[in-house]
Amino acid sequence: MQPPAEPFKIKVVEPVNLPSEERRKEAIREAGFNTFLLLSEDVYIDLLTDSGTAAMSDNQWAGMMIGDEAYAGSKNFYNLEKAVLDVLGYKYVVPTHQGRGAEHLMFQHLVKPNQIVPRNMYFTTSKLHVEIPGGKMVDAIIDEAHDPENLHPFKGDMDLNKMQKYVDDYGVEKIAFVSVEMNVNMAGGQPVSMDNLRKLREFCNDYKLKMIYDATRSSENAYFIRERETGYEDTPIIEILREMMSYSDGSVYSSKKDCLVNIGGFLATNDKEIFEATRNMVVIYEGLHTYGGMAGRDMEAVARGLREGTQYEYLKYRVNQVRYLGEMLMEANVPIVKPTGGHAIFLNALKFLPHLEREQWPAQTLAGAIYEDSAVRAMERGAVSKGRDKETGENVFPALELVRLTIPRRVYTNTHMEYTASSIINLYEKRNTIPGLKMVYEPKYLRFFQAKFEQMPL
Ligand SMILES: *Cc1c(COP(=O)(O)O)cnc(C)c1O
Numbered sequence: 157m158q159p160p161a162e163p164f165k166i167k168v169v170e171p172v173n174l175p176s177e178e179r180r181k182e183a184i185r186e187a188g189f190n191t192f193l194l195l196s197e198d199v200y201i202d203l204l205t206d207s208g209t210a211a212m213s214d215n216q217w218a219g220m221m222i223g224d225e226a227y228a229g230s231k232n233f234y235n236l237e238k239a240v241l242d243v244l245g246y247k248y249v250v251p252t253h254q255g256r257g258a259e260h261l262m263f264q265h266l267v268k269p270n271q272i273v274p275r276n277m278y279f280t281t282s283k284l285h286v287e288i289p290g291g292k293m294v295d296a297i298i299d300e301a302h303d304p305e306n307l308h309p310f311k312g313d314m315d316l317n318k319m320q321k322y323v324d325d326y327g328v329e330k331i332a333f334v335s336v337e338m339n340v341n342m343a344g345g346q347p348v349s350m351d352n353l354r355k356l357r358e359f360c361n362d363y364k365l366k367m368i369y370d371a372t373r374s375s376e377n378a379y380f381i382r383e384r385e386t387g388y389e390d391t392p393i394i395e396i397l398r399e400m401m402s403y404s405d406g407s408v409y410s411s412k413k414d415c416l417v418n419i420g421g422f423l424a425t426n427d428k429e430i431f432e433a434t435r436n437m438v439v440i441y442e443g444l445h446t447y448g449g450m451a452g453r454d455m456e457a458v459a460r461g462l463r464e465g466t467q468y469e470y471l472k473y474r475v476n477q478v479r480y481l482g483e484m485l486m487e488a489n490v491p492i493v494k495p496t497g498g499h500a501i502f503l504n505a506l507k508f509l510p511h512l513e514r515e516q517w518p519a520q521t522l523a524g525a526i527y528e529d530s531a532v533r534a535m536e537r538g539a540v541s542k543g544r545d546k547e548t549g550e551n552v553f554p555a556l557e558l559v560r561l562t563i564p565r566r567v568y569t570n571t572h573m574e575y576t577a578s579s580i581i582n583l584y585e586k587r588n589t590i591p592g593l594k595m596v597y598e599p600k601y602l603r604f605f606q607a608k609f610e611q612m613p614l
Pocket residue numbers: 207254255256257279281282337341370372373410411412413420421
């Protein structure tokens with residue numbers, strides 16, 4: 157495939173440094189083979205996350221200069237409110253410092269002890285914010301999402317049979333609400349179809365259940381609907397978005413992804429009761445209801461970014477840049493999760509390093525080896541991230557042992573993608589020479605952030 161042409165030109169650059177081979181070897185050892193512990197200045201291409209790492213446009217930076225930092229009634233809040241109405245069709249907006257602030261307010265309002273929240277897979281902070289008020293998140297994604305080789309075009313779809321089973325097994329009153337994530341992060345950035353949303357809405361109507369989206373990656377999801385779903389080939393992205401949202405009772409939103417900003421979030425709804433309850437809580441936890449933890453200038457950047465992030469030419473370039481990296485790897489038979497999603501490429505470490513035992517942490521090993529080879533920073537998403545079983549204390553080895561290469565928006569060029577692919581292909585060719593790791597330090601909570609490792613003899 158041809159590299160996608162960028163729908164922008166570059167006005168400001170930030171120099172990056174490629175450390176020497178000697179320094180890379182030293183740096184990854186100092187970091188205990190944990191890419192979270194590398195210093196950013198030792199990284200050449202940073203593919204750790206797409207969260208808060210986007211490059212803003214000149215229009216967004218100009219908006220930062222007209223930040224109205226009034227404590228109450230900032231004009232930037234009303235610009236944000238207008239942008240949410242125009243793009244997503246919600247009339248009520250509660251601003252928050254980032255996505256998890258919105259989850260906190262929304263879920264504290266909707267979840268009662270011992271209730272369940274079915275969702276298409278899960279997200280770390282969302283799951284926790286369902287658990288804090290005493291609820292439990294349960295999986296209702298289609299089976300295809302759990303198979304890295306399956307080419308289903310909408311691997312983010314909810315399984316209505318699983319939904320029916322939750323209703324039958326638990327009873328409607330035990331379901332707090334139905335949670336639907338757009339372009340499911342943990343499944344590899346896989347979209348939900350409009351058809352599925354429509355059917356789920358009918359299902360929720362039948363049982364009088366509320367349907368709340370995690371709309372964080374809804375613009376990228378809308379792009380996939382236009383690309384793959386019959387009837388939407390020529391539909392403007394904003395129309396697709398508004399139809400998607402029209403099936404919901406509200407959304408939580410982390411602006412750090414599709415809104416092309418470095419910080420921010422909000423929740424939005426047309427349901428007056430949800431709005432009044434959450435607007436009441438926002439003043440306790442985040443800030444006044446016209447800033448919610450964001451500076452006026454940040455709200456302006458979010459308002460402009462929300463609109464910009466729905467431009468078709470931009471989304472086409474964005475999704476195709478991720479795809480370009482994926483195609484280069486697939487051409488060289490490097491095992492990745494298929495089809496390529498919206499924001500990241502996931503390497504299948506069990507297939508990449510079949511000579512390693514699970515206890516030798518293949519994904520952790522591979523992320524370290526990629527850094528050592530090229531100073532590209534990736535992230536482990538496998539057994540180290542999964543942690544230990546709460547009851548038995550044993551390591552849990554999930555079916556998927558992956559390395560995530562997450563692409564920041566508008567930040568890296570296609571040549572950076574080529575550089576990344578060629579390093580990984582080079583490693584794949586000499587994969588038998590990559591030694592596994594031994595965990596030598598294990599923190600009690602969220603161990604993947606701070607665990608340390610040493611190389612074992614091959
Ligand atoms: C990032 C993210 C969140 C949390 O948002 P923050 O802005 O990091 O607090 C919630 N849901 C999804 C799907 C995300 O990707």
